[in-house]
Amino acid sequence: MTNETSTADAPTPVRPRDGAGLLLRIVPPGLYAGRAHVLVERSYLVSRRGWMSVLSGFFEPLFFLFSLGYGLGRLVATVDGPGGPVPYAVFVAPALLAASAMNGAVFEATFNLFFKFKYAKTYDAVLATPLGPVDIALGEAAWCLIRGGLYSAGFLAVMLGFGLIGSPWALLALPACLLVALAFAAVGMAAATFMRSWHDFDLVQLAVMPLFLFSTTFYPLSVYPGWLQAVVQWTPLYHAIELMRGLTTGHVGWGALGHVAYFAVMALVGVVVAARRLGKLLLT
């Protein structure tokens, strides 16, 4: 039924961009025009006016890094890192990197998506063009990634400057950040489609904040009693932090692939749910 509505709205089906082959054959027509990149362009144009808020997002983890790494670090001798005791700054920096990838992606995906969806009616306008809901989902996810990637790259550069990177494996931390951000953005987008009002954002806060505080960001897993360790090990940010900590300190094992798989599944589920929900909400 979604197809009927959309074709009625767009009587002249636009020929999809070449090279979008496989996806087009799976996705019903009207959902995807292969032009997600114009949505990225739109986001870029919008953010040029509010560049200050984009830029300032970079300072938040930086302040945290200074404060926790250099202030709190003196209160603590060493912490149990991946390969034995490490200085506190080395311990906490990769965790902040992972947490900022999560925070950025989740807030961009939920707050901004909800605002555009519900109040600015941006997507209603977008759907009046040949673009479909899958374009929206992909375009918005891509923009989240670009923004998140810039923050992560900047943060990694600062870590390098302070001598907090101990291995060339850290080069992989950037793509790892992107994967983590993608997974959180996808799930965040899916969640945003279920939101009824601004009050529901407290629930987002309720999920993100404990993740940030309790996923071994500031202290090692061994602090928790056994059963709680098992709970923490199931949560997503824990895997992100383990991955980053391993990469920046150079203790990379096959276990890293497990973390990667965790986020691949999370991203897939998020994208599928988000695209379906957006299609349902916007086209019916």
Add this chain to the structure above:
Amino acid sequence: MEAHVVGPWRAALIAVEHHWTWYRRNWRATVISNFLQPVLFLLAMGVGFGSQVRQGEATGGHPYLVYLAPALLVITAAQNAMFESTWAVFSSFKWQRTYLAMVSTPITPAQVLHGQLLWIALRLASGTAVFLAVAAALGAITSPWALLAVPFATLAGMAFSAPVVAFAATREKPDSFNAVFRFVLMPMTLFTGAFFPLDQLPGWIHPLAWLTPVWHGIELTRGATFGTLGPLPALGHVAYLSALVALGVVLGRRYFHRRLAV
């Protein structure tokens, strides 16, 4: 010629009643950010991170949880003040226009401001009191003098809130609030001695920290709780914080009048 159907205090209290009527129905929405957040923070930083800290000179010989709790009270007050003094005030001017509705009654712009500030103070006081109770239950409070931390933290929160309310009254767009959050509130919570002693930071930061209400608030709450506060420094801190509140009120009255007076 201003009408004086109701007295100035009564008018401000009516404005407070407006906020209370709203809050009575919507308080649930504020539970997470005002209450749950500081408690989780106390658990993660005080208990979790605290387990890694060597108890010693830096924490005044106290366990880290006990060292952190009074300072966290001030941080909580400042964090709570942030939203109530920026977006909430802006919204009352621009989106919901409740202030405009108020001044169409005999309530004057200055009284609207007084009511708003009084309301924020009540929120800060109740929020910190509840947090103090939870902190005490978690074993983070060891001295009955910690009760003084509630008025001290509220005063420090208001010393941040009042100037910010005045600032919010001058804004036509809410964009700059993010900058206030990131470049004023965040550094103020991280670099003014809450989580570690100020003297661990480079010297040039110290004078900046002394300017912030949070630093004075932390000196007061920690001093009261640990019994290290002399009467003269206490007076100094309270005087500075009160001066900030007064500055905010004076500026706020001007800007509220400019924006609301018919």
